[in-house]
Amino acid sequence: MTTVSVVIPTYNRADVLPRAVGSVLDQTVADLELLVVDDGSTDGTVALLEAYDDERLRVVEHETNQGANAARNTGIQEAEGEYVAFLDSDDEWRPRKLERQLDRVRDGEYVAAYCDADRSHSGVGGRVIGAVASLLARADGDVLMEGGKELAGEILADNLHSGAGSTLLVETGVARRIGGFDEELDRFQDPEFLLRVIQEGELAYVDEPLVVRYETATPDAETIRRADEEYLAKHDELVREAESQGYRVRQAHELLLGMRFLEEGKFAPAVAHLLRADVPARHWPGLAWAGVSGFRHRASTPATVVVGLVAVAVLYGVVTAVRSLE
Numbered sequence: 001m002t003t004v005s006v007v008i009p010t011y012n013r014a015d016v017l018p019r020a021v022g023s024v025l026d027q028t029v030a031d032l033e034l035l036v037v038d039d040g041s042t043d044g045t046v047a048l049l050e051a052y053d054d055e056r057l058r059v060v061e062h063e064t065n066q067g068a069n070a071a072r073n074t075g076i077q078e079a080e081g082e083y084v085a086f087l088d089s090d091d092e093w094r095p096r097k098l099e100r101q102l103d104r105v106r107d108g109e110y111v112a113a114y115c116d117a118d119r120s121h122s123g124v125g126g127r128v129i130g131a132v133a134s135l136l137a138r139a140d141g142d143v144l145m146e147g148g149k150e151l152a153g154e155i156l157a158d159n160l161h162s163g164a165g166s167t168l169l170v171e172t173g174v175a176r177r178i179g180g181f182d183e184e185l186d187r188f189q190d191p192e193f194l195l196r197v198i199q200e201g202e203l204a205y206v207d208e209p210l211v212v213r214y215e216t217a218t219p220d221a222e223t224i225r226r227a228d229e230e231y232l233a234k235h236d237e238l239v240r241e242a243e244s245q246g247y248r249v250r251q252a253h254e255l256l257l258g259m260r261f262l263e264e265g266k267f268a269p270a271v272a273h274l275l276r277a278d279v280p281a282r283h284w285p286g287l288a289w290a291g292v293s294g295f296r297h298r299a300s301t302p303a304t305v306v307v308g309l310v311a312v313a314v315l316y317g318v319v320t321a322v323r324s325l326e
Contacts, residue, residue: 001082003031004098005172007075009068010089011039014048016214023092025054028099032056035075036089040065069189072165073180076172085169090214091117093166097210101169104204111201112170114162114194117211146205151198153242155191156235158252162203164190166211174200182234186219187227195235221260221269228253251278259287265294 006024010017024034037060038045049059060078062071076084083102087093101113143159144151154160162168178196181189197203218224232239232253239249258273279287
């Protein structure tokens with residue numbers, strides 16, 4: 001049996017796909033198969049893949065576009081490896097990613113492992129915001145990083161970010177037993193999948209940034225809001241249990257939605273969500289950047305950055321003041 005089946009779902013990303021494919025074929029673990037599931041691309045993706053001269057690469061085609069979750073599930077069903085690992089087609093792995101994860105899962109009674117990831121931010125502002133957010137996150141208290149069912153609260157409260165679509169290695173049998181990724185969700189599919197994985201066994205953590213994640217287009221705020229409702233409703237029992245343990249799950253999701261609406265310059269719904277949110281220190285840089293992005297929808301001058309930062313500071317002050325009166 002092959003040790004690891006790697007699944008890359010892709011749709012019209014022929015320009016960046018070689019980066020992802022190359023990072024898999026260059027892994028220090030050679031006993032792998034790479035399943036690239038082409039989800040109905042029209043940009044020459046299949047021809048590009050056929051040019052690779054590596055017997056470990058296998059292309060599976062969808063005749064029509066079905067979505068990334070469906071493509072991942074096709075890969076799970078086609079997998080011949082003991083483990084299955086996932087990589088988004090616009091991200092990349094560092095060479096020892098699989099090696100370090102296999103060492104970890106074999107070191108204990110684990111059914112899966114994930115690792116840290118570096119984010120590639122565009123522009124000076126994005127890199128500064130990312131660096132500050134990382135520093136604040138490390139100082140934001142202890143977060144349970146590995147374990148089993150007890151991780152549900154951390155995942156639901158957005159404290160544990162596994163980025164399963166590019167970081168996760170899991171026993172193939174487990175991935176099949178839980179039914180793969182939820183094809184109905186347009187967002188939150190990674191943490192939702194992980195919630196079901198930890199019901200099957202222990203999750204290990206490799207404290208190394210073995211994945212590089214790149215910025216991509218995200219769904220609009222309203223789509224994210226609907227997906228958020230579906231995600232929390234699906235796991236309502238786990239949400240209630242986590243909140244009884246002190247996790248502020250719904251407040252964390254209100255923050256996520258508030259920031260997304262803010263980025264789009266939709267200030268009224270942004271304020272409505274933020275009034276119901278918690279804003280830990282690690283999210284202050286992101287909140288500020290969301291405000292700048294929102295104001296850029298209104299104007300595109302250098303003064304926009306200053307105005308946006310001031311406006312977000314005022315907004316945060318108002319939200320804090322209102323909540324203190326509750």
